[in-house]
Amino acid sequence: MWNRRNLLRAGGATVAGGAAVAVLPGVSHGSTGRRRRDPWETLRGRMTGRLVLPSDEGYDLSRQSHYAMYDAVRPQAVALCETTADVQACVRFATERGIPLRVRSGGHNFAGWSVGEGLVVDLFRMKNVSVTPGGTTVHVGPGSTSIETISALEPHGLQLPTGTCPTVAPGGFLTGGGIGHQTRKFGLGSDRLVSAQVVLADGRAVRASEREHPDLFWALAGGGGGNYGIVTDFEQRPVDAPTMVFYQSMWDVDRAPEVLAAWQRWIADAPDDLGSMIALVRPPGGAAPLVAVSGGYLGAPDAADPVLAGLADLAGFPPLFSSAEPLAYGAAMRRVFQCDVLTTMQCQREGTNPDAQLPRGGFQQDAFRLFRRPLTLGEAESVVSAWAAGADDGQSRVVQAMALGGRFGRTAARDTAFWHRDAGYVLGFVSQHYAPTDAERETAAGWVRAGGAVIDPLSSGGYVNFPSTELRNWQTKYYGGNYPRLRSVKRSYDFSNVFRHPRSVGS
Ligand SMILES: Cc1cc2nc3c(=O)[nH]c(=O)nc-3n(C[C@H](O)[C@H](O)[C@H](O)COP(=O)(O)OP(=O)(O)OC[C@H]3O[C@@H](n4cnc5c(N)ncnc54)[C@H](O)[C@@H]3O)c2cc1C
Structure with missing residues (x-):
């Protein structure tokens, strides 16, 4: 993908700034009359990761996605999840209180589908990359960026397909298909999926594969992110591309x-x-x-x-x-990533680590x-x-x-x-x-x-x-003749439309 760094090399320009605005409806942070425990504190207490509220240090950084054009959007909270249990806690908390959710891994969606004013469930810290015994499959966390995944697999002599951007994450890449220079030889990134751990709208965590929840598994492999559940682990078959x-x-x-x-x-x-x-x-x-x-x-x-x-x-x-x-x-x-003179940590979006x-x-x-x-x-x-x-x-x-x-x-x-x-x-x-x-x-x-x-x-x-x-x-343009089946999976697994964005299945 032609990206901003290509542009800087080609022409150069300045950084866009984002405006900070708006007081939002939803869960109140103050007390009304009798002192009550702030509901967000309840969620905070249930998480291993960090819950960031507008009054917290680091709020502006925590809500950033790849594009500065969405900086004006101020979520009620950003949950920097570290475990599947964190994600479950977020989903249960938000559904109990009717707070809109957005799901974000790498934050690259062009149209801002992972940005929202309610609770942003952020999976960027979930970066586990591990190899199953024998190396036949690899587990990758939804927040492991392409450069991180490739670097982590290198010592094992294993390779996975990615796109051409180093900072895209599997959360969106694999759920939307995933194309790159390996696609003609190995198929889509999502064609290599063996199973996925998914947090459902009712807060349960299940593993989906061809044997377990096969319809959900089918939908997760290219049927669009942010629709059916939140994937907290992708199991994939590596490719043979030394x-x-x-x-x-x-x-x-x-x-x-x-x-x-x-x-x-x-x-x-x-x-x-x-x-x-x-x-x-x-x-x-x-x-x-x-x-x-x-x-x-x-x-x-x-x-x-x-x-x-x-x-x-x-x-x-x-x-x-x-x-x-x-x-x-x-x-x-x-x-391909134009990162040949950078370390893996340097080859990351600014603000995501001190070296990025x-x-x-x-x-x-x-x-x-x-x-x-x-x-x-x-x-x-x-x-x-x-x-x-x-x-x-x-x-x-x-x-x-x-x-x-x-x-x-x-x-x-x-x-x-x-x-x-x-x-x-x-x-x-x-x-x-x-x-x-x-x-x-x-x-x-x-x-x-x-x-x-x-x-x-x-x-x-x-x-x-x-x-x-x-x-x-867009329903037909994106999903062709598979849209009816995707709607049916959506109805089965997310009847109340908890996972939604402006172009989510069924919207
Ligand atoms: C500079 C740039 C270069 C790119 N190059 C390529 C390329 O070469 N090939 C290619 O195929 N694509 C490319 N893309 C597109 C990219 O694959 C998509 O934007 C992808 O969805 C990004 O995933 P993300 O997790 O980084 O983004 P996010 O914005 O976090 O997520 C994208 C969508 O997936 C949902 N989602 C995120 N995480 C999860 C999860 N864990 N479970 C369920 N749903 C989730 C979000 O709600 C959102 O709807 C590029 C994008 C950019 C900005």
């Missing part, structure tokens, strides 16, 4: 339509070993736009070169620059869609025109696509909750800004809307982990 060739190339921006169209034909016919991403980037401040292709090749290193050369053959001209380097899996993923160096995201609007077929050159030209349209008003404007297909597409649409198995890639328009004015937000919205209008008729669906700012008929 090495990866990390490659990147830059292309003439004047030939962007040809490169985009060639990239799509290239990945459609490539071996499963190839993972790839293309980004057309217009940095803010008038810096030169660029077209970049990057990714990982997971086959034998000496087989990579002819596969990588295929893109230039299809485009009909060579890249301006290209490189490819075989690396151990962890080292290659650190390149990665800047938070600011303001973002986007329109992502899934596509069944490569775009024609004419269609690629209209995407590139929409990307290039409009004045530079301080925002970065990116068109980005990630390759799907391969093994991802060989699972049947109904076998898991992730319906769109016929998608060859996900492509979207992303506008990012650090501290936009209202007028700049409007301009950004117009640009994203115009891009969405170009790709909508060409697309076959949407990816719930890349929620679009505007998406009509």
